[in-house]
Amino acid sequence: MWAIFYIRKKYTSYYGEHIKNLYVNPKISKFERRKKIMFKKPIEIEIERTKKGYPAFWESGGGYTNTGEATIIANKDGQPKKALYVRGRGELACGHHALVILEVGDYIIKASHHRGDFEIQIYEILELKTEETIAVIEQINCFSWGEWDAELPAYLEDAVQAIMEKATCYHCREPHYIS
Numbered sequence: 001m002w003a004i005f006y007i008r009k010k011y012t013s014y015y016g017e018h019i020k021n022l023y024v025n026p027k028i029s030k031f032e033r034r035k036k037i038m039f040k041k042p043i044e045i046e047i048e049r050t051k052k053g054y055p056a057f058w059e060s061g062g063g064y065t066n067t068g069e070a071t072i073i074a075n076k077d078g079q080p081k082k083a084l085y086v087r088g089r090g091e092l093a094c095g096h097h098a099l100v101i102l103e104v105g106d107y108i109i110k111a112s113h114h115r116g117d118f119e120i121q122i123y124e125i126l127e128l129k130t131e132e133t134i135a136v137i138e139q140i141n142c143f144s145w146g147e148w149d150a151e152l153p154a155y156l157e158d159a160v161q162a163i164m165e166k167a168t169c170y171h172c173r174e175p176h177y178i179s
């Protein structure tokens, strides 16, 4: 009881809504709820910096015979962004396809699957430390074991559809979510 109280106290300010959703879902055990909450901390990831000094990230990935993984970027409304650069040479299959300039509020979405059993993580960009080529991101929703942590907002449905297509596009060689 104390442990749960402690976690709630510590994380409610950041994650009040998510915690509410997790606590009312009776299908998730106490341990799973705790694990999910513990993972929902802002994390830092390595990003790219363009020659002109803008923070950027690659749309990448594709499908193999039974598995696949992909990364795409969406703007704050869930829509595709313009690519700064689309790769047209070198090893393209399941590699890096389009470089997109990042802004705070954009979403980085990652997906992987095994025979169509998907795990999808949606991260929001909280801060961009361009000099250090670091983005501070926070997971706002996650699809695993066949369901979302929290209801998927309608404005992110197109992006989720696109990433599932990309992660199942055999030896993908092109961007799927670019305006």
Ligand SMILES: [Zn+2]
Residues within 6 Å of the ligand: 062, 166, 169, 170, 171, 172, 173, 174, 175, 176
């Ligand atoms: Zn493709």
